[in-house]
Amino acid sequence: MEKYDKLEKVGEGTYGKVYKARDKVTGQLVALKKTRLEMDEEGIPPTTLREISLLQMLSQSIYVVRLLRVEHVEKNGKRLLYLVFEYLDTDLKKYIDTYKRGPNPRPLPSRVTQSFLYQLCKGVDHCHSHGVLHRDLKPQNLLVDKDKGILKVADLGLGRAFTIPLKSYTHEIVTLWYRAPEVLLGATHYSIGVDMWSVGCIFAEMARRQPLFAGDSELQQLLHIFRFLGTPNEDTWPGVSSLRDWHDYPQWKPQSMALALPMLESDGIDLLSKMLEYNPSNRISAKDAMEHPYFDSLDKSQF
Amino acid sequence: MEFDFDLENPFSGSDEQNIQLSKALFIGSTDSDEPSLLFSAESDHMSSLAVALDQLSTRCHALSLIVQAQFSNNLDPALAYLAVNYIDRFLAKREIPNEKPWIARLLAISCLSLASKMKKTSFSPADLQREEGFIFDARTIRRMELLVLGVLEWRMRSITPFSFLRFFTSYFPLANPIIIQSLKTHASQILFKSQNDVKSLEFKPSVIAAAALLAAARELFPAHFLSFRTALLCCEYLNKESLAECCAAMESYDTTAGIEAASNGCDSAYSALTPVTVLDRHRAGLESEKTAGSASNG
Ligand SMILES: Nc1ncnc2c1ncn2[C@@H]1O[C@H](COP(=O)(O)OP(=O)(O)O)[C@@H](O)[C@H]1O
Ligand SMILES: [Mg+2]
Numbered sequence: 001m002e003k004y005d006k007l008e009k010v011g012e013g014t015y016g017k018v019y020k021a022r023d024k025v026t027g028q029l030v031a032l033k034k035t036r037l038e039m040d041e042e043g044i045p046p047t048t049l050r051e052i053s054l055l056q057m058l059s060q061s062i063y064v065v066r067l068l069r070v071e072h073v074e075k076n077g078k079r080l081l082y083l084v085f086e087y088l089d090t091d092l093k094k095y096i097d098t099y100k101r102g103p104n105p106r107p108l109p110s111r112v113t114q115s116f117l118y119q120l121c122k123g124v125d126h127c128h129s130h131g132v133l134h135r136d137l138k139p140q141n142l143l144v145d146k147d148k149g150i151l152k153v154a155d156l157g158l159g160r161a162f163t164i165p166l167k168s169y170t171h172e173i174v175t176l177w178y179r180a181p182e183v184l185l186g187a188t189h190y191s192i193g194v195d196m197w198s199v200g201c202i203f204a205e206m207a208r209r210q211p212l213f214a215g216d217s218e219l220q221q222l223l224h225i226f227r228f229l230g231t232p233n234e235d236t237w238p239g240v241s242s243l244r245d246w247h248d249y250p251q252w253k254p255q256s257m258a259l260a261l262p263m264l265e266s267d268g269i270d271l272l273s274k275m276l277e278y279n280p281s282n283r284i285s286a287k288d289a290m291e292h293p294y295f296d297s298l299d300k301s302q303f
Numbered sequence: 304m305e306f307d308f309d310l311e312n313p314f315s316g317s318d319e320q321n322i323q324l325s326k327a328l329f330i331g332s333t334d335s336d337e338p339s340l341l342f343s344a345e346s347d348h349m350s351s352l353a354v355a356l357d358q359l360s361t362r363c364h365a366l367s368l369i370v371q372a373q374f375s376n377n378l379d380p381a382l383a384y385l386a387v388n389y390i391d392r393f394l395a396k397r398e399i400p401n402e403k404p405w406i407a408r409l410l411a412i413s414c415l416s417l418a419s420k421m422k423k424t425s426f427s428p429a430d431l432q433r434e435e436g437f438i439f440d441a442r443t444i445r446r447m448e449l450l451v452l453g454v455l456e457w458r459m460r461s462i463t464p465f466s467f468l469r470f471f472t473s474y475f476p477l478a479n480p481i482i483i484q485s486l487k488t489h490a491s492q493i494l495f496k497s498q499n500d501v502k503s504l505e506f507k508p509s510v511i512a513a514a515a516l517l518a519a520a521r522e523l524f525p526a527h528f529l530s531f532r533t534a535l536l537c538c539e540y541l542n543k544e545s546l547a548e549c550c551a552a553m554e555s556y557d558t559t560a561g562i563e564a565a566s567n568g569c570d571s572a573y574s575a576l577t578p579v580t581v582l583d584r585h586r587a588g589l590e591s592e593k594t595a596g597s598a599s600n601g
Contacts, residue, residue, distance in 0.1 A: 039445070041445075042441070043448045043449075044445075044452070045420075046420035046423060050420070050421060050423075052457050053421070053457050053460050056458055056459075056460075057313075057460050060344065069456075070452070070457055072449060130340075131312075
């Protein structure tokens with residue numbers, strides 16, 4: 001890795017640190033991400049090869065963070081792979097934080113929320129149209145170029161497999177806040193709806209500057225959701241009571257989204273309610289979301 | 304996640320959880336985004352003829368090894384096809400010195416190994432090498448694999464003519480699934496054979512796919528050939544002149560000669576090499592290649 005000057009640590013991820021670095025030859029800023037993927041005698045493991053080439057294919061979209069190169073290094077007899085990404089100055093969590101704290105706390109401009117949500121839908125639709133679910137969409141995994149007003153999807157699950165790990169390598173609890181109710185309830189088959197639920201949570205978070213459902217356990221997470229959207233039942237979500245982890249929960253009535261999120265106008269509320277639809281098969285897709293009237297006032301030609 | 308690579312569906316993650324989705328995508332794919340995605344990406348996956356011509360003999364050696372491997376190990380033709388695609392794309396970007404024929408072998412073995420990893424087949428370079436009688440060590444193959452990955456920029460989900468078959472069959476006047484399947488099967492055979500022809504590098508994958516389907520239709524369903532051709536000529540993604548040229552090239556191409564031509568046509572200097580001399584050259588070569596090799600080691 002002598003090709004790069006490590007500048008600073010920008011992230012502490014699930015499998016390792018992410019560094020901001022500069023390419024010594026070109027001067028380009030990059031993000032270096034160590035993967036937990038090691039090479040063995042057989043060379044590059046087949047799953048790694050398939051996943052990185054998939055990542056490479058997905059990163060052809062400008063709404064997905066670009067994979068520039070893959071570097072391999074030998075260190076203490078181990079052969080490790082580093083992914084080299086284009087560098088973006090911040091992630092959406094840090095970006096929202098600058099509006100929440102700092103010298104001048106204020107809401108995100110509604111134009112920014114609208115534009116970021118649109119770009120998020122573009123990136124998610126790109127993944128879905130290639131047959132790939134992200135499965136871990138959250139503000140930390142969305143990168144932002146503040147000056148250009150660009151948002152890109154990052155951290156596409158290398159080896160995330162069917163289950164999202166509960167703890168990271170630093171034993172930090174992996175957040176449940178963006179997890180869809182069907183996943184929390186132990187559904188064995190899930191589809192693009194899991195990502196769209198997360199998109200809804202992120203939308204509300206941009207509007208509120210606070211996470212929408214901040215549970216600290218799977219049960220608490222469900223109760224947060226139920227308290228806000230009403231406890232689901234066979235009428236509102238056919239099949240819910242036969243999901244693996246379904247129990248009898250306290251009965252709540254749905255709250256008014258418009259009252260809870262006064263900063264969103266009615267089109268925004270309508271779109272959010274379609275993203276937070278209980279029944280995954282009725283949940284809006286990224287493609288349909290992009291056509292929603294909420295985006296009518298957005299100049300789409302710039303995308 | 305298992306992202307097994309399927310030539311016909313380069314864009315499908317075929318993630319088990321996503322099967323539902325992929326099905327939705329590829330059945331009736333004409334009204335999804337997929338065709339435009341494919342057509343806009345295909346030029347990234349071409350190997351230019353100009354460069355390839357300089358390296359004809361390298362290509363020839365590498366392909367003959369692939370053909371031998373395919374027959375002696377009874378490999379899936381799609382696997383061999385993918386390996387040759389990698390070889391062509393590699394040669395379009397990197398020159399291989401003619402006086403080092405062992406590199407062609409190493410390239411062939413590495414590409415075959417990469418293709419089998421992409422397709423999740425259990426082929427190991429060792430199987431092939433045992434038969435060939437000389438052995439590159441695991442480290443050498445590993446390094447070559449990484450070199451190939453670097454040169455191809457890890458774009459291993461190649462867009463090939465196979466990726467376009469499904470799309471173009473939707474232009475066929477009959478929609479009977481059995482007929483469409485036989486058309487596709489026949490066109491696939493034509494594609495497998497035409498890959499050896501260096502002329503095929505001249506055309507875009509989509510154009511080759513359309514030409515192969517036309518050739519298949521002419522043989523199997525001559526009564527519908529003309530209306531199929533008319534329909535294809537109206538396809539917004541296809542260049543008419545290019546399609547005509549490709550059809551002509553495919554007709555002039557003797558499909559029975561393909562395999563033999565690939566295995567016998569290479570220059571004889573190479574075949575005179577014994578395994579021992581190849582291994583010696585290989586060692587000597589590695590010494591002098593050290594700098595080139597380590598450059599890819601990050
Ligand atoms: N390309 C990048 N440019 C700038 N910051 C990045 C980049 N990639 C990652 N980061 C930062 O590092 C953090 C962790 O990276 P991520 O790719 O999400 O890895 P993990 O799988 O470990 O969560 C992100 O939340 C972000 O703050
Ligand atoms: Mg992350």
